[in-house]
Amino acid sequence: MQQLIKGDALIKETWHLMPAETTLEGLSNSDDLIVPLNLWLDHSHALKARDGGLGVWLNSDEEVEAIADDLEHFQVIALNFPVFSDGRSYSNARLLRDRYGYKGEVRAIGDVLRDQLFLMKRCGFDAFVIREDRNAEEALESLKDFSEVYQAATDQPLPLFRRRA
Template sequence: MQRIIKNGQVLDETWHLLPKDASLDGLPNCGDYIVPLALWREHSHALKARDGGLGVWLDADEEIEEIADHLDDFQVIALNFPSFTDGRHCSTAYLLRNRYAYKGEVRAIGDVLRDQLFSYKRVGFDAFALRADKDAEDAIKAFEEFSEVYQASTDQPLPLFRRRA
């Protein structure tokens, strides 16, 4: 079973992440599923009618504006990082928290490494599914590596110079 980091704790994963080529065939009516955006586009009414939890995941080239009017339908929005060098979804997480005031879980999935966790948390992520070959217990220490931040962001709206004045 995969373990994730959520709100600063390492937990067993309870959500099922469906692959990009998934369909509704054989999908049970209950259970918590994070579905790819393409499946949501095609079957949104059927997915909302299920009894289980619903989340959606976006690839790096998919825009949050496409589902902005439906954010209340999702308990989880997972943002896929296809490569650790691709940071496009940092902007997406920031938009979710600040422009759209999304209060649900924003999860980083894909090529997620310890070195990125602190900055991902700053822009609005609160859950992290690390790459399978990484240790979540070790990675959680990343949140303690910096005691102060200079720049303003989602987790600290005032820059340091404004807080010191």
């Protein structure tokens, strides 16, 4: 079972993350679904007509510009980390928040580890699906690892020296 951190707490997952090979025929009309980008691009009209919540997930090699004009249709945008060392989804999170002003949930999925959460939050992520072989309670505590930050980021637009002035 997925371990979801959202709002500085562990919560029960209610969204269904659909696999990359999902087709339109197999989807429920009333469940909250996070569909792969290719399904959204091919069937956006049918997906918008569903009754359930709608989210989309992007792989690290897919760019948020592909959905920039459709952001109002998504309650969740999940960004995949295929391996922990692939940082392209950090940039996509920053673009969603800072360039496009996306206010919905930005969720980290894939190879998400404790050591990444603090920086992910700074880049605009507000939900994290922790790998099943890791301790979610321990990962949750990592969001409190630092009490102050020097650099400007999505979560704190002013650097420390400007906040002290």
